[in-house]
């Protein structure tokens with residue numbers, strides 16, 4: 001089982017939105033997916049309660065993360081962890097237990113600066129888990145602007161951490177689909193948002209396959 005965390009202690013950067021859409025995309029590809037919501041606000045867990053199917057498993061979890069991952073390991077291909085904005089301990093444990101951590105960052109210099117806390121946390125986690133891979137993901141960007149391109153270069157060079165080629169744009173589809181607990185790939189199959197999530201999923205699978 002591969003473990004993927006979404007982490008950035010800067011709130012509102014799109015962690016929950018991305019983790020939900022990624023979980024749904026992988027499940028639609030017939031992967032066995034369990035998603036852990038470790039945020040006590042339970043926003044991603046609760047957003048998914050309106051679903052009437054069991055495409056994938058969603059669990060609200062605030063402690064014993066390592067033990068739970070061990071228990072779920074035999075039954076799933078992927079565990080995705082949505083982490084809270086402020087609880088450093090939960091974020092640290094989630095990241096240390098992961099194969100890959102994705103750090104969504106919004107397209108603003110202020111957000112790039114406040115991501116430092118999380119970059120430092122991840123670098124400390126790599127001492128305990130040297131195999132941990134980490135990538136930035138530009139999130140909620142304004143499409144078709146040069147801002148994202150310049151900020152991507154700044155982000156990568158400031159923190160010496162790679163950035164995913166895929167970028168997640170600010171799109172109504174991400175909000176609308178969640179009214180129904182759905183992902184953009186289910187509700188807007190041929191839409192630009194679905195293309196972004198497909199690209200993200202493929203890029204992540206490629207990164208994880210490098211381990212094999």
Ligand SMILES: Nc1ncnc2c1ncn2[C@@H]1O[C@H](COP(=O)(O)OP(=O)(O)OP(=O)(O)O)[C@@H](O)[C@H]1O
Nearest residue numbers: 011012013014015016017085140169170171174175
């Ligand atoms: N790509 C997007 N396009 C449009 N709206 C988005 C997008 N991503 C997130 N949002 C909206 O931005 C807000 C914050 O998103 P989300 O809850 O996913 O972020 P978060 O990082 O999980 O926040 P928190 O740190 O509070 O847990 C929500 O209202 C969400 O609907």
Ligand SMILES: [Mg+2]
Nearest residue numbers: 015016039043
């Ligand atoms: Mg969240």
